[in-house]
Amino acid sequence: MHINEQLQAAELRVELGDRSYPIWIGSKLVERLGELCLSKQLSTKSPMMIITDTHVEALHLSTAKQSLEAAGYRVAVHVVPAGESSKSLSHLEACITTALEAGLDRKSAVVALGGGVVGDLAGFVAASYMRGVRFIQVPTTILAHDSSVGGKVAVNHPLAKNIIGAFYQPEMVVYDTSTLLTLPLREVRAGLAEMLKHGLIWDQRFADWCLEHADELLSLREEVLQYGLYAGCAVKAQVVSKDEREQDLRAILNLGHTIGHALEAVGQYGELLHGEAISIGMIGSAMLAERLGEAADILPYTRRMIEAFGLPTQIPASYDTEDIMSAMMHDKKFSEGEMVFVVPTAIGKVEIRRDVPVALVREIVDELKGGARG
Amino acid sequence: MHINEQLQAAELRVELGDRSYPIWIGSKLVERLGELCLSKQLSTKSPMMIITDTHVEALHLSTAKQSLEAAGYRVAVHVVPAGESSKSLSHLEACITTALEAGLDRKSAVVALGGGVVGDLAGFVAASYMRGVRFIQVPTTILAHDSSVGGKVAVNHPLAKNIIGAFYQPEMVVYDTSTLLTLPLREVRAGLAEMLKHGLIWDQRFADWCLEHADELLSLREEVLQYGLYAGCAVKAQVVSKDEREQDLRAILNLGHTIGHALEAVGQYGELLHGEAISIGMIGSAMLAERLGEAADILPYTRRMIEAFGLPTQIPASYDTEDIMSAMMHDKKFSEGEMVFVVPTAIGKVEIRRDVPVALVREIVDELKGGARG
Ligand SMILES: NC(=O)c1ccc[n+]([C@@H]2O[C@H](COP(=O)([O-])OP(=O)(O)OC[C@H]3O[C@@H](n4cnc5c(N)ncnc54)[C@H](O)[C@@H]3O)[C@@H](O)[C@H]2O)c1
Ligand SMILES: NC(=O)c1ccc[n+]([C@@H]2O[C@H](COP(=O)([O-])OP(=O)(O)OC[C@H]3O[C@@H](n4cnc5c(N)ncnc54)[C@H](O)[C@@H]3O)[C@@H](O)[C@H]2O)c1
Ligand SMILES: [Zn+2]
Ligand SMILES: [Zn+2]
Numbered sequence: 001m002h003i004n005e006q007l008q009a010a011e012l013r014v015e016l017g018d019r020s021y022p023i024w025i026g027s028k029l030v031e032r033l034g035e036l037c038l039s040k041q042l043s044t045k046s047p048m049m050i051i052t053d054t055h056v057e058a059l060h061l062s063t064a065k066q067s068l069e070a071a072g073y074r075v076a077v078h079v080v081p082a083g084e085s086s087k088s089l090s091h092l093e094a095c096i097t098t099a100l101e102a103g104l105d106r107k108s109a110v111v112a113l114g115g116g117v118v119g120d121l122a123g124f125v126a127a128s129y130m131r132g133v134r135f136i137q138v139p140t141t142i143l144a145h146d147s148s149v150g151g152k153v154a155v156n157h158p159l160a161k162n163i164i165g166a167f168y169q170p171e172m173v174v175y176d177t178s179t180l181l182t183l184p185l186r187e188v189r190a191g192l193a194e195m196l197k198h199g200l201i202w203d204q205r206f207a208d209w210c211l212e213h214a215d216e217l218l219s220l221r222e223e224v225l226q227y228g229l230y231a232g233c234a235v236k237a238q239v240v241s242k243d244e245r246e247q248d249l250r251a252i253l254n255l256g257h258t259i260g261h262a263l264e265a266v267g268q269y270g271e272l273l274h275g276e277a278i279s280i281g282m283i284g285s286a287m288l289a290e291r292l293g294e295a296a297d298i299l300p301y302t303r304r305m306i307e308a309f310g311l312p313t314q315i316p317a318s319y320d321t322e323d324i325m326s327a328m329m330h331d332k333k334f335s336e337g338e339m340v341f342v343v344p345t346a347i348g349k350v351e352i353r354r355d356v357p358v359a360l361v362r363e364i365v366d367e368l369k370g371g372a373r374g
Numbered sequence: 375m376h377i378n379e380q381l382q383a384a385e386l387r388v389e390l391g392d393r394s395y396p397i398w399i400g401s402k403l404v405e406r407l408g409e410l411c412l413s414k415q416l417s418t419k420s421p422m423m424i425i426t427d428t429h430v431e432a433l434h435l436s437t438a439k440q441s442l443e444a445a446g447y448r449v450a451v452h453v454v455p456a457g458e459s460s461k462s463l464s465h466l467e468a469c470i471t472t473a474l475e476a477g478l479d480r481k482s483a484v485v486a487l488g489g490g491v492v493g494d495l496a497g498f499v500a501a502s503y504m505r506g507v508r509f510i511q512v513p514t515t516i517l518a519h520d521s522s523v524g525g526k527v528a529v530n531h532p533l534a535k536n537i538i539g540a541f542y543q544p545e546m547v548v549y550d551t552s553t554l555l556t557l558p559l560r561e562v563r564a565g566l567a568e569m570l571k572h573g574l575i576w577d578q579r580f581a582d583w584c585l586e587h588a589d590e591l592l593s594l595r596e597e598v599l600q601y602g603l604y605a606g607c608a609v610k611a612q613v614v615s616k617d618e619r620e621q622d623l624r625a626i627l628n629l630g631h632t633i634g635h636a637l638e639a640v641g642q643y644g645e646l647l648h649g650e651a652i653s654i655g656m657i658g659s660a661m662l663a664e665r666l667g668e669a670a671d672i673l674p675y676t677r678r679m680i681e682a683f684g685l686p687t688q689i690p691a692s693y694d695t696e697d698i699m700s701a702m703m704h705d706k707k708f709s710e711g712e713m714v715f716v717v718p719t720a721i722g723k724v725e726i727r728r729d730v731p732v733a734l735v736r737e738i739v740d741e742l743k744g745g746a747r748g
Contacts (some may be wrong), residue, residue, distance in 0.1 A: 152505065
């Protein structure tokens with residue numbers, strides 16, 4: 001972990017040529033947001049806009065706003081309702097109304113203060129307002145260590161999630177682990193699921209470290225969290241640096257997501273959190289690995305990990321197998337009888353298999369609903 | 375003019391590194407759209423979507439669609455009402471509904487068949503659907519020789535034009551001069567105004583050529599039109615190649631636009647066409663040049679040009695000077711008493727002046743309303 005002494009924070013660089021940017025991870029960084037913006041040469045002549053949601057507004061907005069104002073910035077605020085439904089074109093339009101009324105110009109910055117919902121929405125606002133203004137990510141959930149790296153920003157369409165968006169990189173990511181202390185435990189667990197995924201797809205030592213530090217992570221020990229977020233972001237950053245626009249490699253980030261997305265859809269995006277759904281999906285991928293003859297330790301290891309973090313390993317019994325299958329088929333339009341899946345080949349390693357029989361996936365879904373094996 | 379023998383069309387390349395693309399200009403190219411898409415390796419496995427408006431639908435859609443289908447493409451069509459109001463987020467959402475229902479995927483292309491309205495809307499659809507799919511411009515207005523080059527795509531917000539968008543380059547531009555034969559004369563004139571602008575800002579010989587060929591251009595002689603569009607696109611392409619993201623040079627494309635935009639706003643975007651408004655604006659800029667001591671031939675030359683094309687040289691008498699001034703000030707938020715203007719310094723040459731006194735601009739606006747001088 002590279003420590004920036006001056007900032008007293010870990011510093012990670014996402015390497016993307018002239019779109020490279022730093023991620024700072026540390027305690028109480030939101031109190032220093034103004035200073036950090038000055039250090040990135042953001043002009044105090046142009047107004048800024050913070051986008052946040054109702055929960056985060058109550059908890060962390062005033063700290064962020066005061067810090068920016070103390071540094072000399074004029075700050076407009078746009079608050080959206082907490083929850084996925086704020087990722088819509090109508091909220092995008094409302095954000096842009098606020099930006100226009102506050103007089104944001106081409107040199108202005110949009111600051112996302114919140115979790116993945118706020119980050120994705122604010123990122124698309126920044127990408128599209130005047131065809132692109134500066135963008136600062138201030139993630140306040142653990143899940144956002146995933147969503148704030150990689151430059152995917154988007155809103156939803158009534159017929160499909162994340163379908164309207166852009167690749168748009170932030171200027172910097174300011175990850176203040178103190179903000180995470182107010183997260184509900186269920187959100188903590190769900191966010192950690194993506195951290196586990198980053199270990200499982202790329203880095204066995206990091207996966208082992210997560211397993212060993214499960215309790216400290218769950219109880220939000222800041223220094224432990226900082227290392228976990230750093231290492232998780234580092235995996236994502238490496239994958240994204242090699243494949244910014246999702247040509248091939250980036251697909252490995254979808255471990256557990258094919259089944260996971262289907263479960264979220266069947267639960268109408270209201271029952272399972274994303275991290276919970278992909279936890280079940282990662283168990284499914286490990287079962288698939290076993291059936292396809294990959295290393296024997298993958299399934300028990302994955303299960304141990306998911307359980308250590310109190311995340312679900314089974315599909316709710318009320319979910320219909322055929323509904324799940326058809327959500328999966330719809331999602332990707334698989335051709336005749338075979339599906340594309342991210343399959344582990346060892347702890348810390350995965351491959352993309354394009355030849356997974358639909359029948360085998362159906363069997364595994366059945367088992368995930370509490371069938372005999374596994 | 376570079377002629378591609380195989381295509382029997384003029385070919386111009388917009389140089390933008392790995393986003394470079396060709397513009398083909400010729401007669402009856404829409405009949406060969408399918409062939410051209412195949413030549414660009416657009417897969418016939420992925421469905422395409424044509425976006426067009428009600429006027430163009432009636433005139434040119436079937437030719438385009440048949441050509442694509444004959445080449446093996448499945449083609450969905452989305453038709454928006456003709457007119458500026460189709461450049462909105464709600465039409466964007468409707469286009470994306472059509473795309474989803476037709477199963478457009480990451481390898482699909484969006485085809486803009488129409489004028490600048492359709493091009494700007496469809497371009498933003500292409501830029502944002504799945505975070506970016508392929509984009510083909512098939513401009514059917516003369517004005518679109520401007521809008522189809524440069525990669526600016528956008529929709530409007532109730533409070534501001536073109537404020538939500540992206541920089542997104544097309545794969546190719548297929549400019550079929552036969553489609554222009556159905557244009558109403560008023561649209562022809564207005565489109566030619568941007569062509570004149572391209573001469574005035576960059577290329578005296580081209581400006582002279584326009585003046586000499588005014589009648590042939592107005593009567594839509596195809597070979598003459600082809601050369602004019604080629605040369606006009608070439609100016610825009612050169613400027614854009616040097617400054618894709620509008621840092622500095624690109625601002626010269628705004629000759630006549632500061633006053634022009636204000637006139638469009640005061641007329642509530644329903645009275646003057648864009649090309650008409652900027653024609654008056656270009657007269658205004660030439661008057662400014664005269665007052666600021668630039669070459670004496672600029673104003674008479676500009677006036678002769680605008681008149682030769684039957685474009686307006688005066689502000690409608692009913693427009694209030696203060697309304698125009700405040701639309702202008704609002705547009706750019708000029709600081710204490712000085713404004714930024716593109717000012718001609720010779721025929722074919724302009725510079726950006728940041729020191730134009732507001733009082734002088736007010737005088738010129740008054741004169742443009744039919745005052746004594748000019
Ligand atoms: N762009 C990407 O690459 C990417 C990757 C993964 C997920 N995502 C997106 O991220 C979203 C999910 O992210 P999320 O889980 O962070 O959701 P979220 O933003 O909805 O946050 C979860 C909940 O926690 C609350 N919250 C946020 N910070 C808090 C804090 N510090 N204290 C207390 N409560 C707090 C929120 O108000 C919300 O109720 C989804 O929309 C998903 O599509 C995007
Ligand atoms: N992106 C850019 O760089 C850029 C530059 C300049 C202008 N623009 C935008 O372009 C738009 C204006 O473009 P426009 O003047 O082409 O407007 P437009 O697309 O509305 O077309 C003008 C009219 O002509 C009709 N029409 C189009 N093709 C026709 C044909 N072949 N035959 C008969 N009728 C036809 C249209 O239906 C419409 O009624 C504005 O929205 C402006 O903001 C964009
Ligand atoms: Zn995820
Ligand atoms: Zn124009």
